Structure formats: structure tokens, C-alpha cells
Amino acid sequence: MARRIALVCFDQAQPLDVVGPYEVFAGANEAQRASGARAPYYQLSLVTPGATAVRGQSGLRLTPDASLENLARGSRAALDTLLVCGGLGARTITKLPPDALQGVLRDVRRAAKSSRRVASVCTGAFVLAAAGLLDDKRATTHWNHCAKLTQQYPRVQVESAPIYVRDGKVWTSAGVTAGIDLALALVEEDLGREVALLIARHLVVFVRRAGGQAQFSAQLEQQTAERAPLRELMAYVVEHPEATLDVPALAARSHLSVRHFTRLFRAETGISPAAYVERVRVETARRLLETSERSIEQVALASGFGTPESLRRAFSRRVELSPREYRARFGAR
Numbered sequence: 001m002a003r004r005i006a007l008v009c010f011d012q013a014q015p016l017d018v019v020g021p022y023e024v025f026a027g028a029n030e031a032q033r034a035s036g037a038r039a040p041y042y043q044l045s046l047v048t049p050g051a052t053a054v055r056g057q058s059g060l061r062l063t064p065d066a067s068l069e070n071l072a073r074g075s076r077a078a079l080d081t082l083l084v085c086g087g088l089g090a091r092t093i094t095k096l097p098p099d100a101l102q103g104v105l106r107d108v109r110r111a112a113k114s115s116r117r118v119a120s121v122c123t124g125a126f127v128l129a130a131a132g133l134l135d136d137k138r139a140t141t142h143w144n145h146c147a148k149l150t151q152q153y154p155r156v157q158v159e160s161a162p163i164y165v166r167d168g169k170v171w172t173s174a175g176v177t178a179g180i181d182l183a184l185a186l187v188e189e190d191l192g193r194e195v196a197l198l199i200a201r202h203l204v205v206f207v208r209r210a211g212g213q214a215q216f217s218a219q220l221e222q223q224t225a226e227r228a229p230l231r232e233l234m235a236y237v238v239e240h241p242e243a244t245l246d247v248p249a250l251a252a253r254s255h256l257s258v259r260h261f262t263r264l265f266r267a268e269t270g271i272s273p274a275a276y277v278e279r280v281r282v283e284t285a286r287r288l289l290e291t292s293e294r295s296i297e298q299v300a301l302a303s304g305f306g307t308p309e310s311l312r313r314a315f316s317r318r319v320e321l322s323p324r325e326y327r328a329r330f331g332a333r
Contacts, residue, residue: 020180020183078114081115085179109132126141
């Protein structure tokens with residue numbers, strides 16, 4: 001029988017949180033059909049409280065297939081994956097009238113109990129957290145709402161950097177398009193890497209991102225600095241990752257003392273200079289591993305790590321894969 005996936009959304013949903021994962025699962029069905037399967041692998045349904053149509057934040061109208069109440073009452077039927085989509089409605093779930101809120105959270109808990117796995121996209125994590133499903137678990141959400149999730153639900157171990165996080169049977173993802181990464185990871189778990197890669201190519205996703213990769217690229221990070229000289233310095237790091245980029249060298253290039261430079265850099269970017277340099281070098285190494293045939297030793301030199309061992313340690317911290325594993329999974333073929 002087809003595995004049932006229920007995508008739950010609320011009024012003021014983020015449409016891409018719904019459509020992105022939906023297209024991935026539908027793509028898996030198409031891949032299975034092309035390989036000769038007689039029935040779809042996934043049975044997809046869009047679910048809302050009361051089975052009422054909802055409006056996305058952009059005004060797009062979403063018409064559900066079923067109600068959250070019936071999904072919860074039908075818990076005896078096997079539900080493979082419960083996926084809660086984000087948006088303003090999910091993020092402000094606690095503003096519902098008390099009776100309505102308790103009903104929604106009760107239904108989410110019941111549906112989750114009968115599911116093989118539970119997931120959220122973006123701020124759908126707020127719904128799972130309100131239902132107590134993230135208590136004492138690692139989780140993530142859109143970077144802009146991580147602090148609020150931590151404040152409202154202190155029992156949740158919020159991680160602001162990853163694209164997605166898995167803790168047991170619960171998966172949570174970062175904002176918007178990260179839902180595609182999450183759905184591809186779920187498909188890979190079910191049907192294997194080749195099917196997931198096929199879907200990624202069909203959706204013209206440049207490369208499937210591992211869960212441990214950062215939500216922000218280093219290039220975007222440099223735009224957060226207010227002072228133009230600091231932005232220029234960060235751009236220099238991106239353009240010359242192989243250069244000498246220790247803190248004294250960067251401070252000298254900025255014409256500042258080491259202490260003042262370090263304090264200023266952290267104040268404007270939220271991270272240390274060393275952490276930024278490592279992030280840039282990891283991203284450089286990633287691109288080389290994805291797009292070139294250079295050896296690991298050559299990649300280590302070109303990205304500024306110097307040795308394969310230094311590259312491996314940085315990859316283990318930031319990508320949760322070794323360089324060789326990363327190339328095997330994401331390298332061009």
C-alpha cells in the first residue's frame with residue numbers, strides 16, 4: 001500500500017512550505033511509475049483544521065483534501081509521515097482561541113502518535129513545539145525565528161544553523177526552500193539516493209544540501225556587516241580563501257588592533273573572524289568537490305586548509321560528512 005503523507009497547514013501559510021515538499025513526493029511517485037510500479041509510492045493529502053480552504057501569506061488559495069480532526073480520528077489507519085508546514089499562522093498558533101488551540105494541538109499529537117515519522121518545515125516547528133512534540137529534542141526553524149522558538153519553548157534544543165535536523169522520528173527544517181531539502185532527505189531514506197538525486201535534477205536544484213550545512217552562505221553573511229570596510233574585508237576572504245587569514249593578518253589589513261578588530265567583527269556579524277574564515281573555506285571546498293575533479297589534497301590547498309586532515313576536521317564540524325563522502329553524494333557525474 002502507498003505510504004500516507006499528510007501535509008498540515010494553517011491560514012496564512014507559506015505556500016512554498018507546502019508546494020516544495022509536495023512536488024518532491026510527487027516526483028518520487030513519478031520516478032516509481034517510470035520504473036514500472038503500478039501504484040504510487042506516496043499517497044499525498046493536504047490537511048487543514050476543519051478542512052477549510054486557507055490563504056497563503058502571498059494570497060494564494062490552498063484547498064485541502066481532508067480535515068485535521070478526521071486525520072486524528074482516523075489514527076488507526078497507518079500514517080507514514082505527518083508534515084506540518086510553516087507560515088504566519090503556524091508561527092502564531094498560540095493566538096488561536098483557547099478551545100480551538102487545544103483542539104488543534106490535541107489533533108496534532110494524536111496524528112503524530114500514529115505516524116512513523118513527524119516533520120515540520122520552517123515555522124511549522126512552532127506547532128510541534130506547542131504540542132510538546134519537540135520537548136527535549138534538537139530542532140531548527142527559519143533563522144529569523146530561532147530566538148523566538150527558544151524563548152517560547154525552552155525545553156526545545158534549538159539549533160539555528162542547520163538546513164534540517166533529525167532527532168529520532170522527528171525531523172525539522174529551516175525556512176522555506178529548506179523544506180525541499182528535508183523532503184529529499186525523506187525520499188532518500190525511503191527509496192534511496194539515486195531517486196532523490198533524480199528528483200533534485202528534475203526540480204533544477206543545483207545540489208542537495210546536507211542537513212548540517214548552514215542556512216546562510218558566507219557571501220550572504222558578509223552583507224550583514226554595517227561598515228563598508230568590514231564588508232570589503234569579508235569579500236576579500238571569499239575571493240582569497242587560500243591566503244593567510246589568521247586574526248592578526250585580518251586585523252592588520254583592517255588597520256585595527258587585534259582586540260578592537262575581533263570585538264568589532266563579532267558585534268557586526270555575530271560570529272568570530274576565525275569562524276567566518278572557516279565557513280568561507282568550507283564553502284569553497286564544497287564547490288570544488290561538487291564541480292571539479294581535483295584531488296582532496298588539491299582541494300585542501302585551494303580552499304586554504306593546507307592539508308587533507310584540516311579539511312576533514314572542518315567538514316566533520318560543519319557538514320557532518322568527510323570530503324570524500326561529500327563528493328560521493330553531491331559531486332558532479
